[in-house]
Amino acid sequence: MSSFRKPKTAKGRRLARKREAKVIEGEKSAIFLKTTTATAVIGNALLDLATLKKPLSKLLSHRNPIQPFEDATSLEFLTQVNHSSLFVVGSNNKKRPQALTFGRTFDGQILDMMEFTMDPTTFRSIQSLSKERETTARLGAKPMLIFLGDAFETSEDMKQFKSLMLDFFHIQDTPKMNLAGLDRVIQFTASTDVNDLSKKVVTFRHYTVQKKKGADKFPKVVLEEAGPRLDLTFTRAVKASRDLQAQAARIHKQARLDKHKKNIEYGFMGEKLGRLHMEKQDFNQIALKKTKSLGKGKRANVIAPLKELDYKAGGKVRKRPEDDGDFSDDFDKITKGSTKRQKTIPSAYLSSIISE
16 A cells, blocks of 8 residues: 555644445546547547536646556556546557557556557547537436446456456445436447457447337437447456455545444435334333422411310310310410410311400
């Protein structure tokens, strides 16, 4: 792995966190550049490919003296500076005319590259086909990829190209998709050259989906070519070392931990979401908080219920003032008692004692 200096500033630490491995990988950006010998046809092809990749693409206008298969140091530097892991290089020379090199990087190093020569006679740009079509594709829409041909399953080079194209046009995964948003189709067809069966040819076609009124409730789908039209012949490829490929294919630790856990998923922003299954609650058995309506301080201010008083006179218990005898001593005891006890004496009872 390439060595990086430990960031010392807050901005550097934020950039380092963005470059760390993620559980859910997002979209990858790409750079498109041409060498000093690139022709106008190569420039138009790079422009159209960058248009298909928008808004995650950057077309470099400056010509760079780059030879990817001989020395990829400058190419790795450009990918790191532009924060891109995908690249397309257009070149032209006598041995390999009108060449397009597709590649990707991992941790700042070349992971794999594939070089194709383009047929300039069959090339059609997006601008040249714009006058012949009625529909247009929306910017940033998800393209549908179609791979035709047994070579994508049998040939190792075509398997590598299929993986590269899937990574190149990959957009963030979504569990659901609106069919109205599917308005682009990119078709790759693998075959062999008629004159030379050892040469592997890949045709690149881009279509827009036109929905017309059909006989039933489903619309009639019509494909209309939108460009670019590329006929590519495979020339050579290169792969990184096995150690770097193993590091690139390593699964994130958090993804391995959550692999066998049920009811766990991740949201649009990468947040972890869990689903809980609970039994039906019986509201009659819910333990609610028991509150006392009257506390100790409130009970002291409430008049106690009236009770029948007992008075002693000469050893005899008298419960009613209507009994015989003088109650003057009993009245003095009552009036000199506590205030709480005075509050419990009814006024009719006192008036009967005073009248006697």
